[in-house]
Each structure stands twice: as structure tokens, then as C-alpha cells.
Amino acid sequence: MKRINILSISMTMLVFASLNVSAQIKLSDIFKKVTQKPGTMTAATGTPSTFEIGQGIKEALQIGVSAGADRLSVKDGFLGNLAVKILMPPEAQKVEKTLRSIGLNKLCDNVIVSLNRAAEDAATEAKPIFISAIKQMTLTDATNILLGNKDAATEYFKRVTTAQLIQKFSPIVNTSLNKVNAARYYSDLTTQYNRLPLVRPVNTNLTEYVTQKAIDGLFVEVAKEELKIRGNLSARSTTLLQKVFGYADRKKI
Structure with a gap:
């Protein structure tokens, strides 16, 4: 028992x-x-298909250009960003220096603020143009961007959107310059300068100048976002982005 x-x-x-x-x-x-940890899932590893590369690049660029355009299209988006802030046109910088030396700082500041406000207004129209360029991107374009230089996407946008951006921005910039009295401020500034003895008169097409500077600023912000996606793992916020850009990382080792 x-x-x-x-x-x-x-x-x-x-x-x-x-x-x-x-x-x-x-x-x-x-x-x-x-x-x-995020990014360690099986689905985020391996070789992506051509279709996945295309979708991943389009997803990444849409996130990036949206963020860049949004930052610039608000008040002080240009004026408060030293990387893209629009200064006096090169031919007017001597004018600015001279006028500031005789106490006309307020006049110079008014011109600079108005130029940046015009660019901020125009930047609101950038996103749809960039998104359209992304949608029209071929699989070959996407692969070349993924495996290309660190600025391959930015260069793609410069190539396919610059003409459209100029066409779209120019009338907006012109309207905005008038709205914020930029033409009057600039006319006052150059008039004051041209009255000085022995100076060469200064004339600037403000609309062309601000339009080009606004577009240049957009590409600066797009380039920042491209570098973030390529180099910052935490910016790869989806499984598809982890897989596609992880593959690119391995290809470049």
C-alpha cells in the first residue's frame, strides 16, 4: 500500500x-x-519584389515631400528657417548694407519679411505637384532612386517638377508680393539707394527671384527628408519601408 x-x-x-x-x-x-523590437519581423527581411520597391519608394517619398512642404507653407516656414530664408537679391545686398548703415533697418526688414511671406504662400501649392510626380514614377525610376545616390530622389523631383513649380508658383508669388506690399517696399528701398551719389541703379524682377528661391527651399527640405528615410531607422515607420530600405542598406555594404 x-x-x-x-x-x-x-x-x-x-x-x-x-x-x-x-x-x-x-x-x-x-x-x-x-x-x-519593431523592424525585426520576418516580413521586414528578405529581398523585396520590384513591385514592393516601387510601392516602398512611393510611400517614403509621399511622407517626405508632404512633411517638407507642410513645414514651409506656414507662417515663418521660410522666414524662420535659416537654411531656406530668402535674403535680398544678390544685386541688392550692397543696397541693403548701405541703407542699414544710414539707419534704414526697418525698410530693409520689411522687404525681407515680404519676400519670405510670398514664398510661404506659394509653398502651399507644392504638395499636389510632388504627389503627382510620385504617382507617375515608373518601377525603373523607383529602383534607381532606392539604389542610387543619397540625393537620387531629390534630383528626380528637380528633373520632373521644376517647370511645373515655376508655372504654378509665379502667379501666386506675384499676387502675394503685391498683397504684402513687397513691390512697394522694394521700390522704396531701391529709390532711396538710387538717390545716393555715384551708385549704379538696381533693378530686380522680384517675382522671378522669389519664385526660384521658393523652389530652391522646397528642394532643401525634400533633401532633408530623403536623408532621414535613408539613414534613420526609426523613420522607416512601416514593415514595407523596413524591408525595402533594409534591402538597400545590404546592397550598399
Whole structure:
């Protein structure tokens, strides 16, 4: 009878031990899944298909150009960003220096603020043009961008959108320059300067100048976003982006 009891107790202990080990394994599996870092999923590894490369590049660029355009199209988007802030036209910088030296700082500041306000107005029209260029991108374009230089996407946008941006921006800039009295401020500035003895008169097409500077500023911001996607792992916010740009990273090693 004692042998039967001992055997029964031993079997019970083995069962509980087995259940405990099984529970530990399941808890361990659950813990691994819960603590798994983003970007380590199986779906984010391997070689992406041509279609995935196309979709991944388009997704990344749409995120990037939207962010860049949005930053510039608000008040102080240009004026408060030293990388893209529009200064006096080169031929007028001597004018500015001279006028500031005789106390006309306010006049110079008014001109600079008005130029940047015009660019900020125009930037609101940039996003649809960029998005259209992304939609028209071929699979070859996407692959070349993915495996190309760090500014391959920015160069693509310069090539396919600059003419459209000039056409779209120019009337907006012209309207905005008039709205914020830029032409009057600039006319006052050049008139004051041209009255000085022995100076060469200065004339500038403000609409052309601000339009080009606004477009240049957009491409500066697009380039920033492109570098972020290429070099910052946390910017790859979806499984597709992780897979596509992870593949590009491996190809460049």
C-alpha cells in the first residue's frame, strides 16, 4: 500500500513539473513576442519584389515631400528657417548694407519679411505637384532612386517638377508680393539707394527671384527628408519601408 502511495505521489509531481515547464515555455514565447523590437519581423527581411520597391519608394517619398512642404507653407516656414530664408537679391545686398548703415533697418526688414511671406504662400501649392510626380514614377525610376545616390530622389523631383513649380508658383508669388506690399517696399528701398551719389541703379524682377528661391527651399527640405528615410531607422515607420530600405542598406555594404 505504501509503495502505491509513493508511486502515486511521484507520478503527480512529474505531471506538475511537466505542466510547469510547459507554462514556462509558453510564457517565454509570449514574452519574446511582446518585447520584440519593431523592424525585426520576418516580413521586414528578405529581398523585396520590384513591385514592393516601387510601392516602398512611393510611400517614403509621399511622407517626405508632404512633411517638407507642410513645414514651409506656414507662417515663418521660410522666414524662420535659416537654411531656406530668402535674403535680398544678390544685386541688392550692397543696397541693403548701405541703407542699414544710414539707419534704414526697418525698410530693409520689411522687404525681407515680404519676400519670405510670398514664398510661404506659394509653398502651399507644392504638395499636389510632388504627389503627382510620385504617382507617375515608373518601377525603373523607383529602383534607381532606392539604389542610387543619397540625393537620387531629390534630383528626380528637380528633373520632373521644376517647370511645373515655376508655372504654378509665379502667379501666386506675384499676387502675394503685391498683397504684402513687397513691390512697394522694394521700390522704396531701391529709390532711396538710387538717390545716393555715384551708385549704379538696381533693378530686380522680384517675382522671378522669389519664385526660384521658393523652389530652391522646397528642394532643401525634400533633401532633408530623403536623408532621414535613408539613414534613420526609426523613420522607416512601416514593415514595407523596413524591408525595402533594409534591402538597400545590404546592397550598399
